[in-house]
Amino acid sequence: MTFETGFSIVYIAGASRSGSTVIEDYLARRFGGVACGELYRISQFAKGHARIVLEDGAQETCACGAPVSECSFWHAVSKEAELDLAQSALRSQLGRWQRAWFRLFVRLFGSRMTKWTSKLFPPFKRELEVGANCLRVYRAISCVAKVNLIVDSSKQTHQYYILKAVAPESIRLITLLRDGRAVSASMTKGPRGEAIASKIKARTGLSPAPKDVAEEAFRAWMHSTLNGLLAFAFTSRRRRALLYYEAFCDDPPGEMQRIERRFSLTEQNHVHESHAIGGSPSRHTVGFDVICADNSWKRQAPTHEKSLSTISARFLNRLLGYRE
Ligand SMILES: [Zn+2]
Structure with missing residues (x-):
């Protein structure tokens, strides 16, 4: 493979709770790459931000079990990149509307025009600096782990556009899809469900019913899924793939062969130690031999989560091929 950066990034976009942790691990192991997890959150992890503190007061750690600030891998990456991971801008620095403009611009005019426009428009310049920082981190990961494939499961589509704007040749997109009912059932469980409930309460001043929490989760799933599909639509054919979580679980080697052909990857089966951050706690398991x-959710979720209660969410789910 030849890329402008010397390495390639497979970026997984889509809704959270869609199985991206299992998929990134499988991809990295099969093609001899490194799964870095949700790289856009690395600063939170490096500085021990409140958003990575778990219910019992402990911090979320790297997949190796150490906090990122004590992990030798991330320490080496930071040194190689000559960047302080806790202080560097590695995710969007813009407000909501400026982010929307940036995405629209990258979609319509591509990388070269975005770079050119950034000379005149400081918000775009700031966003490209974020992209440049991310590339430095990817390059450092590639050097430290001695790999030329990095799998990033950040899932945020805006982050994908930032990377596409700085290195369109090096980035490959997987838009990950999963049944909205399964995603929302997973999102409304435990602390995630409580976080959604308190968000609604802050907005409305009322304690939400379980049905309201489920609807909020459906909306989040719909938003991420539609954004993932939009990014897919505006990416060239050889640099994009759709992947259904359910199809992957039914036939992991078959789905991976499809990705292999599409992205011209080479099967290597060389396993690197995982230092993924964010995502499902399953990242702490070394290898997922049985997918x-x-x-x-089909057994456990209450009725209001099993049937998509908003018409738009039901329509999208059916459009994706999921039958009730
Ligand atoms: Zn680690």
Whole structure:
């Protein structure tokens, strides 16, 4: 493979709770790459931000079990990149509307025009600096781990556009899809569900009913899924792939062969130690030898989560091929 950066990035976009942790691990192991997890959150991890503190007061750690500030891998990456991971801008620095403009611009005019426009428009310049910082971190990961493939499961589509603007030749997009009912059932469980409930309460002043929490989760799923599909639509054919979580669980090697052909990857089966951050706690498990679709929501979820209660969410789910 030849890229402008000397390495390639497979970026997974889509809704959270869609199985991206299992998929990034499988991809990295099969193609001899490194799964870095949700790289856009690395600063939170490096500085021990409140958003990575768990219910019991402990911090979320790197997949190796150490806090990122004590992990030798991330320490080496920071040194190689000559960047302080806790202080550097590695995710969007713009407000909501400026972010929307940036995405629209990258979609319509591509990388070269965005770079040119950034000379005249400081917000775009700031966003490209974020992209440049991310590339420095990817390059450092590639050097430290001695790999030329990095799998990033940040899922945020805006982050994808930032990377696409700075290195369009090096980035490949996987838009990950999963049944909206499964995603929302997973999102409304435990602390995530409580976080959604307190967000609604802050907005309305009322304690939400479980049905309201489920609807909020459907909306979040719909938003991320539509953004992932939009990014897919505006990416060239050889640099993009759609992946259904359920299809992957049914036939992991078959789905990976499809990705391999599409992105011209080479099977290597060389396993590197994982230092992924963010995502599902399953990242602490070394290797997922048995891939099994998580269908527990069909048994456990209450009725209001099993049937998509908003018409638009039901329509999108059906459009994606999921039948009730
Ligand atoms: Zn680590």
